[in-house]
Structure formats: structure tokens, C-alpha cells
Amino acid sequence: MSKFKKKGKKGAPGITTASLPDIVFMLLFFFMVVTKMRDSEMKVKIQVPAATELQKLEKKSLVSHVFIGSPIPKYAAVMGSAPRIQLNDQFADASQIPFFIANEIEKLSNPKLRRAMTCAMRVDKEVKMGIVTEVKTELRKVNFRKVSYLASDAGELE
Amino acid sequence: MPKRELPEINAGSMADIAFLLLIFFLVTTTIQTDSGLSVLLPPYVEEPPPPEKKNKRNVFSVQINGNNDLLVRGQKCFDVLTIKDKAITFITNRGADPNSSDSPQKAIISILNDNGTSYETYVAVYNQLKAAYNTLWEDESMSKYGRSYKDLSKEERKNVRKEFPMIISEAEPSDLLKS
Numbered sequence: 001m002s003k004f005k006k007k008g009k010k011g012a013p014g015i016t017t018a019s020l021p022d023i024v025f026m027l028l029f030f031f032m033v034v035t036k037m038r039d040s041e042m043k044v045k046i047q048v049p050a051a052t053e054l055q056k057l058e059k060k061s062l063v064s065h066v067f068i069g070s071p072i073p074k075y076a077a078v079m080g081s082a083p084r085i086q087l088n089d090q091f092a093d094a095s096q097i098p099f100f101i102a103n104e105i106e107k108l109s110n111p112k113l114r115r116a117m118t119c120a121m122r123v124d125k126e127v128k129m130g131i132v133t134e135v136k137t138e139l140r141k142v143n144f145r146k147v148s149y150l151a152s153d154a155g156e157l158e
Numbered sequence: 159m160p161k162r163e164l165p166e167i168n169a170g171s172m173a174d175i176a177f178l179l180l181i182f183f184l185v186t187t188t189i190q191t192d193s194g195l196s197v198l199l200p201p202y203v204e205e206p207p208p209p210e211k212k213n214k215r216n217v218f219s220v221q222i223n224g225n226n227d228l229l230v231r232g233q234k235c236f237d238v239l240t241i242k243d244k245a246i247t248f249i250t251n252r253g254a255d256p257n258s259s260d261s262p263q264k265a266i267i268s269i270l271n272d273n274g275t276s277y278e279t280y281v282a283v284y285n286q287l288k289a290a291y292n293t294l295w296e297d298e299s300m301s302k303y304g305r306s307y308k309d310l311s312k313e314e315r316k317n318v319r320k321e322f323p324m325i326i327s328e329a330e331p332s333d334l335l336k337s
Contacts, residue, residue: 017173024176031183049278053288054193063192120192123277130273132280140202149281150194 044069044086049125050154057148062117064104066097068131069124083127085135094131097138118146195284200328215257216264218248220283224274228283238282245290249322262294267326287326294322 046069057063067086071079075091085092087100105114119139123132139147220241221229228235230244249265251258259265267287271280292307298318299307307318 021172021176024173024180028176028180028183031180048194049281051195051281051285053195053285053292055196057192057194118196120194122192125276125278125281127277128273129271129275129277129280132277133271133273136199137202140199143201145199145201146196147199148192148194148196149284150192151281151285153193 041089042067042086043071043075043089043091044084044124045072046122046124047126048122048151051149051151052154054151054153055148057118057120059116061108062113063120063148064101064117065120065122066100066135067122068127068135070126083124083131085131094134094138097135098142101139101142101144116146117144118148119144120148120150122150195281195288197284213260213264216259217266217268218245218259219268219270220287222269222271222275222279222283224272226276226279228279238279238286241283241286242290242293245287246293249290249294262322263320265325267324268329269326270329284326288324291322291324295319298322 044067046067068083069086070076070081070083071091079091085094085097087096092100101119104117105111108114108117121132121135136147139145219229219231223229228238228241230241231248235241235244245267248258249262251260252262253260269280269283269287295315295318296307298321299305299310299314302318303310303314307315310318
């Protein structure tokens with residue numbers, strides 16, 4: 001008997017960490033699924049203005065983005081430095097807005113959601129209102145009236 | 159010769175690898191929550207409607223020129239941040255001052271900007287006006303329901319908003335500084 005006992009005294013068995021990877025992988029998959037990388041490449045430089053009265057835009061699928069800003073250096077040689085509109089991945093004109101909106105509406109799974117759609121305007125703060133007004137007028141022409149001026153939270157600054 | 163058992167692969171470091179991946183994803187991805195000022199644009203009409211004959215006292219006009227100078231009710235305004243208080247005083251006048259609004263329901267905010275106005279200034283002004291109304295709604299819901307505006311039901315919010323309707327009209331921008 002003593003032959004076996006000598007091997008060591010019995011302590012509490014160590015907690016097995018074999019399932020730890022599973023837990024961590026679960027977390028990993030959760031984050032991989034939930035987070036979404038930015039899909040469109042930014043061709044214009046945008047620094048949004050600051051504001052305090054912000055409302056969050058829920059439902060990503062119901063938001064269409066319009067970017068306005070000066071082209072980034074890579075494209076400045078071709079496009080110049082004047083502020084431009086970017087729709088999806090391309091530079092565009094204000095006159096292309098109706099087409100863009102029609103496309104966005106077509107993407108909707110449920111036509112009833114049309115009224116809930118919002119156009120998020122991500123505009124650089126240096127941009128002059130002229131080009132913004134053009135976009136607004138085009139949106140109004142196609143009766144797409146819900147707009148959100150994207151801004152950063154100025155709360156921290158106060 | 160006794161059969162040798164295969165040594166078990168140590169899975170202890172698996173957790174480290176998974177953690178590394180997890181941290182990588184945590185750092186690189188941002189849960190992007192866009193937030194901004196929500197606005198409902200007016201419907202488009204071919205011809206701008208003739209300027210309604212509104213009693214001048216009920217209009218809180220904010221004009222921004224191409225140099226981002228502000229004109230609030232005909233007076234120069236040097237600080238955007240004062241607009242909020244000015245607007246609140248104007249809206250809650252309730253006929254006391256003959257130059258300010260008759261009642262909150264009749265008060266109209268009018269913004270006129272130039273094509274050369276910077277977007278930053280425009281948003282700052284809009285933000286101030288929204289802030290004014292948000293403050294009024296908050297106060298109203300506090301005194302009427304004893305709860306924050308955020309916690310009200312849809313119906314109650316409607317009631318509060320009816321008391322202080324936000325009417326912001328935007329005139330077609332001028333083009334004084336044509337480049």
C-alpha cells in the first residue's frame with residue numbers, strides 16, 4: 001500500500017482549463033459577427049462637425065450615406081480639391097442623387113419601410129453650404145425628406 | 159514491451175491564441191454608431207411659395223452670411239452658443255414682450271443661409287435651435303408628467319410637442335458670394 005501512497009499527497013484537483021478556449025472562441029465569434037467593418041472606401045476627407053443634440057441612427061439597413069468633402073490626396077490630382085459628393089464608392093454629381101436613392105429603395109426587403117429610411121449626410125465641416133443645399137434639393141425632389149446631419153458628440157468638450 | 163501511450167497535446171495555450179484573436183478583433187473593429195441631427199426636409203415645390211404674411215413678432219430669424227456672421231432677429235450675434243437662450247426667451251414669451259412671440263405655438267424659426275456659409279456654422283446653429291426645443295420639451299414633460307422626456311410614451315411626447323411645436327423653416331439660400 002505504502003508503495004502507491006508515496007507518489008504524492010492528494011491535493012485539490014486543478015480546475016481544468018480545457019473549456020476556456022471554447023468560451024473565448026464563442027466571444028470571438030460573437031464580436032466577429034456583430035461588428036461590421038466599414039464597407040465603402042472613403043474617397044473624400046471628412047471631419048464631421050461637433051453637436052450636442054444627437055440622435056442615434058438605428059437600423060443600419062435603413063440608412064443611406066451621402067459623403068461630401070474634399071477628395072483625399074490620392075484623388076486630388078484628378079478630381080481637384082473642391083468638395084465633391086461621394087455615393088457608395090464613387091464620386092458623383094448632385095444630379096445622380098435621385099438614381100442613388102431609387103437604388104437604395106430597391107434594396108429594401110420590405111417596401112413598407114420606405115418611410116423609415118434616412119439619408120445620413122456625412123459632410124466635412126469646411127464644406128460650404130452650396131453643395132449641401134444642392135443635395136438637399138435633390139432629396140426633396142424625390143420626396144426623400146428624412147435627413148440626418150452626422151456629427152460627433154461635443155459632450156466631452158464641455 | 160508495454161504499449162506507450164500517445165502524449166496528449168497540451169491545449170493550455172489554445173486559450174492564449176484565442177484571446178489574441180479576440181483582442182485583435184476588439185481593437186480593430188469599431189461598432190460604428192452613427193449619430194447626427196435628424197431633420198425633416200420640407201416637400202419640394204417648383205415655385206417657392208410666396209412669403210407668408212406672418213406677424214413679424216412671431217418669427218425668430220437667423221441669418222448666416224458667407225463669412226459665417228450671424229444675424230439673429232436683425233441683430234448681430236457674435237457667439238453661436240447664445241442662440242439657444244435667445245430662442246428659449248423668444249418662444250416662451252407668451253405675449254409679454256411686444257417684439258417677441260405671441261405663444262409657443264405661433265413661434266416660427268427661420269434660417270437663411272448663404273451658399274458660402276460653412277457647414278460647421280450651419281450645423282452649430284441648427285444644433286442650438288434643437289437644443290432650445292429639447293430643453294423646452296424636457297421642462298414641459300417634467301412639470302406635466304414629472305418624468306424626463308426620454309421616458310414618456312409616444313402619446314405623451316406628442317402632447318408635449320404640441321405645446322412647443324418645432325417649426326423651423328429654411329429659405330432658399332442666397333448667393334451673395336458667388337465664386
